[in-house]
Amino acid sequence: ISDFLAIKRDMSRMAFRVLVVATASFGLIVPIFGGSPVQIMIASQALSPLVMPLLVLFTWILINKREIAGEHKPSLLLNVGMGVTLVFSTYMLYLATVGFLNRG
Numbered sequence: 001i002s003d004f005l006a007i008k009r010d011m012s013r014m015a016f017r018v019l020v021v022a023t024a025s026f027g028l029i030v031p032i033f034g035g036s037p038v039q040i041m042i043a044s045q046a047l048s049p050l051v052m053p054l055l056v057l058f059t060w061i062l063i064n065k066r067e068i069a070g071e072h073k074p075s076l077l078l079n080v081g082m083g084v085t086l087v088f089s090t091y092m093l094y095l096a097t098v099g100f101l102n103r104g
Contacts, residue, residue: 049096052089
């Protein structure tokens, strides 16, 4: 948040303390409402293949934008690596989707 808002990181400020307490307390929501933390962990792992290809794609786009990267142009090796990562994460999404649809 400090980087996004371009403010100095000062963990003694009240806003940061409130943010830390709120984030830590968020983990209590599931048990308080009778949910199983293990099921939530499994669900989060099951949903990660849905998000990963998008994260890789958007990161790849951003690192290749001259306005953002400036003089730090990514190398051919990095671009090939990002392409391989995108293909792999898309394949993992495919496997997760097929596995989910064929579970019954």
